[in-house]
Amino acid sequence: xxxxxxxxxxxxxxxxxxxxxxxxxxxxxxxxxxxxxxxxxxxxxxxxxxxxxxxxxxxxxxxxxxxxxxxxxxxxxxxxxxxxxxxxxxxxxxxxxxxxxxxxxxxxxxxxxxxxxxxxxxxxxxxxxxxxxxxxxxxxxxxxxxxxxxxxxxxxxxxxxxxxxxxxxxxxxxxxxxxxxxxxxxxxxxxxxxxxxxxxxxxxxxxxxxxxxxxxxxxxxxxxxxxxxxxxxxxxxxxxxxxxxxxxxxxxxxxxxxxxxxxxxxxxxxxxxxxxxxxxxxxxxxxxxxxxxxxxxxx
Amino acid sequence: xxxxxxxxxxxxxxxxxxxxxxxxxxxxxxxxxxxxxxxxxxxxxxxxxxxxxxxxxxxxxxxxxxxxxxxxxxxxxxxxxxxxxxxxxxxxxxxxxxxxxxxxxxxxxxxxxxxxxxxxxxxxxxxxxxxxxxxxxxxxxxxxxxxxxxxxxxxxxxxxxxxxxxxxxxxxxxxxxxxxxxxxxxxxxxxxxxxxxxxxxxxxxxxxxxxxxxxxxxxxxxxxxxxxxxxxxxxxxxxxxxxxxxxxxxxxxxxxxxxxxxxxxxxxxxxxxxxxxxxxxxxxxxxxxxxxxxxxxxxxxxxxxxxxxxxxxxxx
Numbered sequence: 001x002x003x004x005x006x007x008x009x010x011x012x013x014x015x016x017x018x019x020x021x022x023x024x025x026x027x028x029x030x031x032x033x034x035x036x037x038x039x040x041x042x043x044x045x046x047x048x049x050x051x052x053x054x055x056x057x058x059x060x061x062x063x064x065x066x067x068x069x070x071x072x073x074x075x076x077x078x079x080x081x082x083x084x085x086x087x088x089x090x091x092x093x094x095x096x097x098x099x100x101x102x103x104x105x106x107x108x109x110x111x112x113x114x115x116x117x118x119x120x121x122x123x124x125x126x127x128x129x130x131x132x133x134x135x136x137x138x139x140x141x142x143x144x145x146x147x148x149x150x151x152x153x154x155x156x157x158x159x160x161x162x163x164x165x166x167x168x169x170x171x172x173x174x175x176x177x178x179x180x181x182x183x184x185x186x187x188x189x190x191x192x193x194x195x196x197x198x199x200x201x202x203x204x205x206x207x208x209x210x211x212x213x214x215x216x217x218x219x220x221x222x223x224x225x226x227x228x229x230x231x232x233x234x235x236x237x238x239x240x241x242x243x244x245x246x247x248x249x250x251x252x253x254x255x256x257x258x259x260x261x262x263x264x265x266x267x268x269x270x271x272x273x274x275x276x277x278x279x280x281x282x283x284x285x286x287x288x289x290x291x292x293x294x295x296x297x298x299x
Numbered sequence: 300x301x302x303x304x305x306x307x308x309x310x311x312x313x314x315x316x317x318x319x320x321x322x323x324x325x326x327x328x329x330x331x332x333x334x335x336x337x338x339x340x341x342x343x344x345x346x347x348x349x350x351x352x353x354x355x356x357x358x359x360x361x362x363x364x365x366x367x368x369x370x371x372x373x374x375x376x377x378x379x380x381x382x383x384x385x386x387x388x389x390x391x392x393x394x395x396x397x398x399x400x401x402x403x404x405x406x407x408x409x410x411x412x413x414x415x416x417x418x419x420x421x422x423x424x425x426x427x428x429x430x431x432x433x434x435x436x437x438x439x440x441x442x443x444x445x446x447x448x449x450x451x452x453x454x455x456x457x458x459x460x461x462x463x464x465x466x467x468x469x470x471x472x473x474x475x476x477x478x479x480x481x482x483x484x485x486x487x488x489x490x491x492x493x494x495x496x497x498x499x500x501x502x503x504x505x506x507x508x509x510x511x512x513x514x515x516x517x518x519x520x521x522x523x524x525x526x527x528x529x530x531x532x533x534x535x536x537x538x539x540x541x542x543x544x545x546x547x548x549x550x551x552x553x554x555x556x557x558x559x560x561x562x563x564x565x566x567x568x569x570x571x572x573x574x575x576x577x578x579x580x581x582x583x584x585x586x587x588x589x590x591x592x593x594x595x596x597x598x599x600x601x602x603x604x605x606x607x608x609x610x611x612x613x614x615x
Contacts, residue, residue: 006512010512010515013514013515014512014514014515017518018424018514020416021416021417021419021420021424022420023416024412024416024417024420025416025417025425025433026422027413027417028413028414028417028433028436028437028440028484028488029432029433029436031440031481031484032436032437032439032440035440035443035447035448035451036439038451038455039447039451042454056593074463081327085344086344087344088341088344089341089343089344089345090345090347091346092341092344093341093342093344093345094345096341097338097341097342098345103345106349107345107346107348107349109607110349110351110352110607111346111348112603112607113600113603114348114351114352116542116599116602116603116606117355117542117596117599118320118541118542118543118544118568118599119542119544120542120544120568120571120572120592120595121355121359121595121596121599122355122541123432124359124571124575124589124592125355125358125359125518127575128358128362128589129358149351149355152347152351152505153348156348175425180330180333180334180335180369180582181334181338182333182334182337182338194489206442210442210443210444210445211443211444212444212445212446212545213544213545213568213572216545216572217575217576218598235383255444255446255615256547258446258447258450259446259449259545259548259549262446262450262453262549263453263548263549271450272450272454275446275447275451278443278444278446278447279443279447282439282442282443282444283439285442286435286438286439286442287485290435290438
């Protein structure tokens with residue numbers, strides 16, 4: 001009804017901008033389709049069972065990425081093991097315990113700053129501190145510790161947001177029944193916000209799996225299969241040997257392996273295979289985060 | 300629980316009125332102690348983030364200063380030649396600083412318009428079904444690891460650049476700018492979309508009531524109202540572009556040239572990454588690399604401060 005009374009110039013403005021909007025959105029989608037499509041096209045044919053389950057062998061002149069998969073799993077599990085208590089604890093402090101407004105804003109500013117620091121700087125500081133100063137050498141443990149600092153802000157932020165969605169009435173009811181603050185948090189607040197914490201974990205896993213610059217100098221580029229359960233016949237000896245191997249074995253994660261195979265060894269087929277695996281992992285992680293998020297919002 | 304102590308007339312239970320310590324009181328202070336312990340524990344957790352930031356800053360400054368002191372601040376920041384392994388080493392990082400600035404500027408020039416328009420599309424124009432398809436696509440773009448971008452850049456973009464522009468090698472500032480522009484798209488889109496969605500409906504309804512079309516309302520009312528959020532998204536994109544290392548390592552070549560669109564260049568990030576593996580421990584070369592990281596860190600801090608100032612202005 002309005003369109004007919006518009007001047008020609010206004011109609012042109014309208015139509016041009018609408019076309020531009022659709023074009024840009026189409027461009028973004030086309031970009032994604034192209035990226036995923038190309039990776040799958042060139043990568044999936046090379047994702048064989050042999051690639052996934054063997055380690056690189058000079059004798060057979062074959063390449064396998066099992067060590068990298070194992071390293072990535074270790075990195076994810078161990079980083080979450082350290083980050084979850086710290087991050088959830090910090091978020092609990094910020095939402096439940098904090099009295100001093102200025103301290104809260106300082107902590108939140110620090111968390112935001114940590115998010116903005118590029119991963120190459122984390123890698124550098126990690127290398128300087130964990131590998132050299134603490135003498136860990138290029139080892140998975142150094143990579144884990146660096147990743148802990150990197151993923152801490154993610155966990156803090158998502159846990160904080162999910163803690164905030166717990167109704168204040170739950171807390172007041174618990175306190176009114178005589179529970180101490182920690183008891184209230186433990187029995188009432190945390191169970192209600194588990195969904196949000198899980199979402200934070202999934203996002204952190206996504207970040208860890210995709211991280212490369214921070215790991216290049218800390219966890220190194222080792223391609224040997226790292227076994228972290230070394231059984232030497234007795235428990236004490238095994239524990240010592242496990243800790244020792246853990247502290248000293250360098251391990252390339254999937255992303256670092258992709259970089260090495262693509263840039264330094266020109267094994268492009270393997271590189272595309274790894275890229276395809278990483279894409280699948282990204283898709284799975286993205287989907288799970290959305291599903292958990294949807295459950296959270298519905299609840 | 301605590302109120303039991305107050306109103307008993309015979310506190311010790313032995314006929315006297317003396318107030319001796321009663322069993323209940325011990326349990327209460329035990330619980331209080333436990334609560335205090337938990338409070339301190341959580342306080343420490345909260346302070347850890349602050350601790351990490353201070354630690355990283357201090358460590359970078361401490362590692363980066365020696366080389367700057369030895370090379371001289373002006374020579375370091377504004378020297379045009381970087382020849383760290385030459386017989387007479389020179390450590391001027393102006394090429395890296397300029398490359399990072401030009402690369403980021405180029406990525407912003409390409410990425411912000413596309414990202415901004417896509418955000419407007421998602422927030423204001425798209426029918427809900429279409430938005431439900433485009434928005435997950437944007438989230439997915441955000442999740443792709445940077446090495447994958449680098450790989451595609453290396454295998455598709457660099458040969459294409461070599462073909463189109465008849466260069467000996469396609470790895471160049473141009474390829475890096477394109478890859479960076481694609482990588483910052485998701486950040487710009489998501490933050491701008493949030494800002495646009497937060498514009499009060501009254502503004503838009505008033506504009507429509509005055510006879511503006513939907514598109515005119517979007518671009519003349521909503522976008523200016525969301526301007527500080529959109530500016531924040533641009534600053535976020537700048538931060539991401541300046542800090543990107545892996546993808547650029549694979550597409551920009553690795554020569555310490557002064558930046559030029561089709562020459563192989565080195566960014567601040569790739570300068571740190573590429574020589575770190577073979578710089579001798581304790582050498583001036585290695586310490587100069589730490590100084591480059593310090594300069595990068597200072598850039599990022601400046602950008603963060605700008606971001607915070609913009610966000611604060613939005614909420615005021």
